[in-house]
Amino acid sequence: MRFSLKFKIACATTLLAVVLVALVAGLQRMRMGEDYLALIEREQAWLTAATADALAEKIELQLQVLQQSAQELGRLDLNDPPVSQAALTSLAPARALFFGLTLVEPGGRVVGTLPSNPQAIGTNLSDREYFRIALDVGEPNISPPLRSRLSGKPMVLMAAPILGADARARGVLIGALDLNHPNTLGALRDTPIGNSGHFVVVTRGAAPVYVAHPDPSKVLQPLMPEDLMRDDDPAGRQGPAAIVTRRYLRTVNWELRAVLPQAEVLAPLTVAQERLLRDTVLLAAGFAVLVWAATFWLLRPLGRLQRAIGALRQGAALPLDAPVAEDDEIGDVARDFVALMQELQSRRAELEAVNDASPLGIFRCDAQGRILYVNDSYLRITGLTGTQAAAGEWQRLLDPADAREAVQSWNDSVQSAAGHRRVQRLHRSGDGRAVVVSVYAAPVRIGGDVAGFVGTMEDITEQRAVEAALQQSEARLRSILTHAPDAFVSINAAGDVIEWNQQAEATFGRSRDEVLGRNAAEFLIPPALHGSYASALQRVTLTGHGPAVNRRIEMPVLHRDGREIPVELSVAALHDGEAYVVNAFLHDITERKRAERQLRESENRVWAIADNVPVLISYMDDQTRVKYVNATFHAWTGRAAAEVIGKPLEQVISRGLYEQCRPGLLAALRGERVEFEGVSSAGGVERHMHNVYVPDLSADGRVRGVYALTTDVTGSKQVEAQLQALARIDTLTGLPNRRAFEERVEAALARSGRTCRPMALMFMDVDHFKEINDRLGHGVGDEVLKEFAARVLRCVRSTDTVARLAGDEFVIILENLGAASEAALVARKIGLALRGPFLLDSHRLAVTSSVGVAVVDGDDVTPADLVNKADEALYAAKRAGRNTYELLSFVGARQR
Known part of the structure; x- marks a missing residue:
């Protein structure tokens, strides 16, 4: 259904008024969660900073390895493809850090790839910005995220110059990171924050896009509303309430964002919004009528401009009947639109002049293949007139030997809306001279539909004659110097x-x-x-x-x-x-021979680099025998590499760690790239490890072994545990909150059932707490709650749990009781602890509490049953006049 602009403005203005009223009514409610949100946001900002620094270090490591690998190639002859490919193969340790490596000579031609891709050899990359920066500036750089023209995959490319002994660039080494492939960024996108939070990496600038996202389909897509921050969301497009923190990466023009939904840590406050909706319905209706009338009057010039644009689309010529005389924004738009149409008409004339000056024959067809336009070169090559070309007379110029095939090929391309490429023999109109032409046409798509075709025609008669002569000469030369x-x-x-x-x-x-x-x-x-x-x-x-x-x-x-x-x-x-x-x-x-010697020296330097990166790098053959470990292995385990080389992995690491690694190792030996996490206690230090297994494939596709990269992520895991703990604490009193209570009461019931000992749940609130808040303010009310919590804590054992559910509602979980009377004793003890006056600033308050106690002795009682029984006891205490307690028993059907 299509709505008019008048309707939209009326609705928007009315909605704005309603929202303003609702905001005023809900402002006080919103402040209740600000302190808690601020605490979570500070901790999350620290996590974001630590993760961003770790990510930057990994990217710097990859760029450093790529640059050092490029330095090792500086002495090679990149114009020799076998040498280039051999040099790339020697960079296997660096290859493990990238999706692929590409070696490019200074002219931009690809001379080697790893893994080997013969189709890419010869591809020219001289127009790539990252290539030009590496070649001209002589410094490594990282490309913006892009989609590969060959594979269609989202990529980030690192380019490092290959410098010769004279410090001149002899080529560029390019490392590719597949953004949807498990790697440095892939590990980050799979790292959760809490239960439903996540990390994303986005580009910086006016139009940020995703570099890494838990949903691979969003990579290279514009930033989604749910990941926006308040300072970059002026249009109000931000999605569900979330805490979003960011940190710029020092290595590349990206930023890391951590997104944690507020729903995970804070219940929604919607009561005020519902009241506001009921109170403003009539106001919105009357306001909409007034806005509708005013909008209709003000937008009359816009309707005139709309009719003028419609006439232009129907073929009307300039000038248009547009409201250019209006002295407002609509008049500005009308004047700019008319000027734009005039400039477009001028540009079209210039483009046609450029086409006519081209030595290539240029033509344009509609979606049915009928010619709409040809330039002068097309007419010169074919000998046709413009009228003859528009009438499709090019078909009569075709050589009779293959005219039928040529027409059928063109018709098939038109029907399938595919590109058309063909070398064809023609007989020029007029003089009948035979010419050989190369014709290429491509479909023009607008909104996914084919609107027509554009193409070129090139006279290659002389080129074909030269090629024939060269072929004869080459044949004679081959017969003389075959061996x-x-x-x-x-x-x-x-x-x-x-x-x-x-x-x-x-x-x-x-x-x-x-x-x-x-x-x-x-x-x-x-x-x-x-x-x-x-x-x-x-x-x-x-x-x-x-x-x-x-x-x-x-x-x-x-x-x-x-x-x-x-x-x-x-x-x-x-x-x-x-x-x-x-x-x-x-x-x-x-x-x-010199290159082979240099290659051996280069290999030695690459292994030296591998020994100095802060990552454990190892290699196992297809029998899982350890063939290589870098110096990090000795740093973590205290064992020398010579002790483990040649031994099966099962004999090198502990059995528990081997069982963690075994599924991934078997998958890698099947040719799969594997990424997983595990825990190691090697060297007496517990480490959380992130592991990446990359299969080593031979030229025939056989798995020769497995490269393993192991990173210590212990710090990140500790921060994650701290955040989860904060989500279970009440920020006002420091007591466990409702979430923690629900976890603990279920565990307490289970322990009571196993030990056959009774337990109790106590519900309590502050008598007349609303009157304290209304009379003295929320600040005094908060101080009452904190003092109340402190006195209650002094009345229970360290093994008992005191929690704040909401407002002035508190609960106590008493475990391992000898009898129900022990719970009553605690209730009386709390009553005595509250008798002393609460001295808060200049106020002296008498505070009491109503307590409901539910004692359970059985193993078929659910947490909901126990909570309901305690709530029932609490209301019984209130009916009894407050400042007292009531105890109810709840006996389950324990079978012993």
Whole structure:
């Protein structure tokens, strides 16, 4: 149902008046819970600060590990894909901290991924802001949360520059954090506050979005009303009453928010609202009529503007019949709207001029595929006129050999509202010249519906001709150098060089004319290998077989300057009619050897980093044998790594801790990423541990082992326990509140049933307490309640429970009684304790109490039964004239 603006304004104004009255009536009631809420809010703010600092430290750790890993890659040749991929594989400890790692060369091209993703190799990331910052500024940075173009997953990317020895950027190492994947943020979102509270992480700024939320579907969504704070909710969109505290993260432009519903700690105060609603119904009705009439008069120009906009949508031309002469906000809107339409008309003309200047043919179609617009380049490529193009005459230009297929492909794309891409041969209108064009079209969606298509047409005739010539040239080159990608040397049976290509000249520093006819052993083979070389050469030339025939081996050869060059040797033996000729292909692997040495050094540095992070990092193989633990293991357990390496995990940790870890370990060995919490007492210190198990997968998908990351979260658990305890204390008297009483009375009944000893429940209130409040004020009333509670506490044992339910209502749980008379004795003792006057400021008050006692001796009595019986006794005491007690027995059916 659609409501008019007049109706909405009348309702809103009336509602505002009603709300103001209700606010005044309920202000006093609201103050009752302010002190308690302030206490909870301070404790929650402390928890938020501690959690935010811990989260910032984890993010700093990840960024530091990524930056240090990038430093280890600074000496590598990132243009060599095998070296790049090997370098990434060596970063397995850093990989455990991220969803994936990506290695990017300075031009923005992806040269390696971990885990390996061949489809991503070659992807250009030069337009990414985080990449440009890391490359240009030379500092690591963290991207805003975003949705991956490839996987569609919500991500946060950390980028660190890879600096060479000259301090120039040689590439960028990118670590990805999947926001819906268990990780640093995933652990936070699963951490509860109390029973129904939660943590969220949001971006800062004018339009914050979720980075982490217990509901994964809300990640990257705008901030929800239930997580708003009062200072960032001026529009009043905040959801159900909640205590929301926040803390900015020092590492990244985010903030951590802790959300705890007030309903968990405070009962709703709604009585005043109900009274206000009854009292203001008639006022709201009369007020609405007056507002309706005033609104109708004031909004007449707005109706005129609405009609003008409707006419524009029906095709009316400028200028519009809009209320531009009105000297108010509606006139301002009308004038701005007319100016906007004029600017839009100008921009449309500019866009059409840009399209006409493009070398690409540009066209636009409706949802049925009918052409609505083409630019000049489209007409030049096809030879059509604008009228012919609009009439769909492009179809008659198609090559007859595949015209039917081309038309069907276009129609299928239109019907399915999908993109269209095709290379097509055309015969230009007019001169009939054959051209090859590449056509691409994409659907235009508005509100989820396809409104049409836009596309481009490119003349690729010359490009195709060049590609054909290149293919022929490449075919000839491949036939000549099929087995000679590097240096090529041909040697006859006598050991003399008979062929020496240009790459051999460059690799070994000797010209072709210099070596032809010379024995290779004289200048190419190191003296230490002359014997093995001679025997291998004789075998190959006689039989065509040898250690390097049709396989690759590594060996050193001599350069002109006398230094040895490591090469990879492959030999093809061809028979020339008399003997076999050795055709040797030699690949200079000097750089590869240097990279392997650097890789080993890099691995050693990465392990050193792992030993210094404040997280226990370990690795188990597929038989659960411990293969690696970092230095944190020794710090926590006092045991050296050498004591546990090679042993099954079950023999390394206690049986109780192993039973906690075993389900997660088995799941990780099945290929699942597992996250769980447990308790350890290793080294005599009890720790609450957060564990993450990440499977180590081989290239064929087999699980080779499990990486384990264990974090000490003991501090966070202690804070959570403190908050839960505060939710059970009455802030005025310091006594247990109703929630704590309900938990304890049920436990007391259970103990009474087990021990076969009676117990009692005492209900009491302050006689004439309302008169004290009305006459002396709530401040004196609060002091009376505190003094009352103190005197009652002095009358009971330390094992008994005194609690305040609400207002002036108090209860006492007496356990382990010998007889019902003991409860009566306590009631009389309380009466005597209250006889002394209450000296409060300048007031001297006589305070008495009515007490109802319910004694139970049985095991089939429920807490509700016991409470009702005590309440019945309390009212009996009041009927007896107050300042007394009444005792009722409640005998259950105990079977012993």
